[in-house]
Amino acid sequence: MNKSREIVCIVCPNGCRMNVAYEGNNKVTLVENASCKKGEEYAVNEIQFPKRSITSTVGVINGVLPLVSVRTDKPIPKEKIAAALDEIKKIRLEAPVTFHQVIINDLLGTGAKLISTKEVAELEKL
Amino acid sequence: MIINKDLVIVGAGPAGLAAAIEAKKNGIEDILVVEREPVAGGILNQCIHDGFGIVKFNEALTGPEYARKYIDEAEKLQIDIVTNTMVQDISSNREVTTISPNGIKTYKAGAVILAMGCRERTRGAICIPGTRPAGVFTAGVAQNLVNIRNIMVGKKVVILGSGDIGLIMARRLTLEGAEVLAVVEKLPYSSGLQRNITQCLEDFNIPLLLSHTVTNIEGHERVKSVTVAKVNEKGAPIRGTSIRFDCDTLILSVGLIPENEVALNAGIILDNVTGGASVDENLQTNIPGIFACGNVLQVHDLVDYVSAEGELAAKSAVSYIRNSKPIESEVMVKAGKGIRYVLPQTISADKDITFSMRVNNPSKRKTIVFKDGEKRLKKKFFMALNPAEMVRIELKSHELKDISGLEVCIDE
Numbered sequence: 001m002n003k004s005r006e007i008v009c010i011v012c013p014n015g016c017r018m019n020v021a022y023e024g025n026n027k028v029t030l031v032e033n034a035s036c037k038k039g040e041e042y043a044v045n046e047i048q049f050p051k052r053s054i055t056s057t058v059g060v061i062n063g064v065l066p067l068v069s070v071r072t073d074k075p076i077p078k079e080k081i082a083a084a085l086d087e088i089k090k091i092r093l094e095a096p097v098t099f100h101q102v103i104i105n106d107l108l109g110t111g112a113k114l115i116s117t118k119e120v121a122e123l124e125k126l
Numbered sequence: 127m128i129i130n131k132d133l134v135i136v137g138a139g140p141a142g143l144a145a146a147i148e149a150k151k152n153g154i155e156d157i158l159v160v161e162r163e164p165v166a167g168g169i170l171n172q173c174i175h176d177g178f179g180i181v182k183f184n185e186a187l188t189g190p191e192y193a194r195k196y197i198d199e200a201e202k203l204q205i206d207i208v209t210n211t212m213v214q215d216i217s218s219n220r221e222v223t224t225i226s227p228n229g230i231k232t233y234k235a236g237a238v239i240l241a242m243g244c245r246e247r248t249r250g251a252i253c254i255p256g257t258r259p260a261g262v263f264t265a266g267v268a269q270n271l272v273n274i275r276n277i278m279v280g281k282k283v284v285i286l287g288s289g290d291i292g293l294i295m296a297r298r299l300t301l302e303g304a305e306v307l308a309v310v311e312k313l314p315y316s317s318g319l320q321r322n323i324t325q326c327l328e329d330f331n332i333p334l335l336l337s338h339t340v341t342n343i344e345g346h347e348r349v350k351s352v353t354v355a356k357v358n359e360k361g362a363p364i365r366g367t368s369i370r371f372d373c374d375t376l377i378l379s380v381g382l383i384p385e386n387e388v389a390l391n392a393g394i395i396l397d398n399v400t401g402g403a404s405v406d407e408n409l410q411t412n413i414p415g416i417f418a419c420g421n422v423l424q425v426h427d428l429v430d431y432v433s434a435e436g437e438l439a440a441k442s443a444v445s446y447i448r449n450s451k452p453i454e455s456e457v458m459v460k461a462g463k464g465i466r467y468v469l470p471q472t473i474s475a476d477k478d479i480t481f482s483m484r485v486n487n488p489s490k491r492k493t494i495v496f497k498d499g500e501k502r503l504k505k506k507f508f509m510a511l512n513p514a515e516m517v518r519i520e521l522k523s524h525e526l527k528d529i530s531g532l533e534v535c536i537d538e
Contacts, residue, residue, distance in 0.1 A: 008321060008323070008324040009319050009321065010321040010324055010325045011180075011321075012180045012181075013177070013180065013181075013319055013321065013427070013428055013515070014320075015319055015320035015321040015324075017320070052325065052329070053173050053176055053186070054301075055176055055188055056174070056301060056302075057173045057174060057272075057273055057276070059276065065274065065275045066275065066276040067272065067273065067274065067275075069174035069188060069190050071174075071176060071188055077331070081301075085301055089203065108413075117174065117188040117190045117191050118171070118190035118191075118194065
């Protein structure tokens with residue numbers, strides 16, 4: 001059976017409202033109103049295999065800040081987001097944390113790395 | 127003792143950093159950037175979500191990563207940024223007085239760039255009735271607590287206002303384990319970007335209640351519940367439509383105000399609509415040699431354009447420092463039908479100028495027109511116009527040649 005859906009693109013701030021037509025087996029037959037290739041790609045993925053990048057924070061011990069901000073280096077399947085956050089919550093890092101330090105090499109078998117997005121220096125010992 | 131500086135920049139957020147780097151690259155050596163916080167980067171430091179830099183760098187960076195690009199560059203260029211230091215006063219002859227744990231200092235600046243950013247409207251500003259318990263936060267404060275200080279704000283949350291920070295916080299608090307019961311918006315449309323409604327609310331099945339507002343806050347020590355009611359087209363609550371949400375936290379994302387107190391002391395004239403300074407195409411205020419950029423000039427939705435504005439202010443400041451001749455801007459720019467405001471407010475009409483503006487209401491398939499009296503100078507078609515999204519349109523110098531006035535409006 002042929003279906004269609006309106007998908008709001010999240011790739012860039014334009015937020016194109018795309019019309020996507022697809023078949024019963026999720027084969028996309030048409031993407032309308034996308035103003036770029038990345039948007040078209042996003043629309044197809046959104047039907048077949050929706051993914052999101054995640055950003056969060058990880059606790060830091062002995063740092064000048066109690067948290068370091070982190071993100072995945074590429075989007076992960078949407079259904080794994082909750083489990084991924086549970087993983088992230090378990091981690092405690094010892095300061096110093098460097099910029100773009102790899103915290104998890106392969107997050108839940110998704111192939112995505114978890115990396116820091118800022119640095120946190122060590123608290124100076126008195 | 128008065129210390130001489132070629133250029134003093136107030137604020138080391140995205141606007142101030144971009145301005146400092148651009149000025150230094152243009153040969154101004156003696157620059158001082160004054161920052162109130164302990165670190166440079168401004169609000170970007172707590173905006174740990176991604177989506178920054180798509181226009182400027184063609185990649186989706188998080189806030190700290192975007193800030194770092196500029197902080198690294200400023201460091202490489204050996205730009206002097208003093209942190210933990212607040213500007214107390216700016217005079218109309220460009221004397222800047224700062225205060226810090228090291229004492230009070232006064233600088234005499236060849237030019238000043240204002241890049242102080244904005245602050246949030248609070249509960250007091252919108253007069254929500256009810257008790258005054260703990261658990262009412264503005265969205266930016268909640269973001270700072272959760273993302274920087276490791277303090278979770280609550281378990282069951284209602285968010286008033288659907289601006290971008292409110293939407294981002296709805297997702298963030300959900301991911302942190304809180305239950306976000308609803309995002310409540312007084313207007314019949316969201317004031318945030320469409321993509322944020324998709325990825326922050328719809329992804330997590332958080333309801334968006336349009337044309338609703340919070341009419342009461344209940345609870346004594348801590349918020350126990352809030353009452354939400356539907357509003358009519360005038361924004362007044364409609365009797366009999368109340369819903370009570372049992373919650374412990376109310377987050378407010380109800381608007382941003384350019385932080386212009388020190389600008390007022392200098393005698394700078396503010397625009398009633400933007401809350402920022404009234405500027406010419408060089409981003410110069412009515413006080414010669416004082417320029418404004420970023421959220422202290424107009425509240426932006428994209429940091430990329432904040433940086434661009436910082437660079438423009440810096441270029442103008444550099445040419446002011448070298449010539450010290452104020453440029454006459456005689457043509458007034460008027461926001462016409464359907465346009466809430468347009469920047470710059472005055473122009474001299476002899477160069478290419480990028481105008482930024484916001485529309486009054488959401489609409490589809492409309493054309494924005496630039497007119498000099500009845501003469502149409504330029505028009506641009508938009509598939510959709512949205513008050514949440516700043517519109518930027520460039521006019522070439524030949525399109526602006528010999529005009530006597532300029533009005534921007536939506537074509538009917």
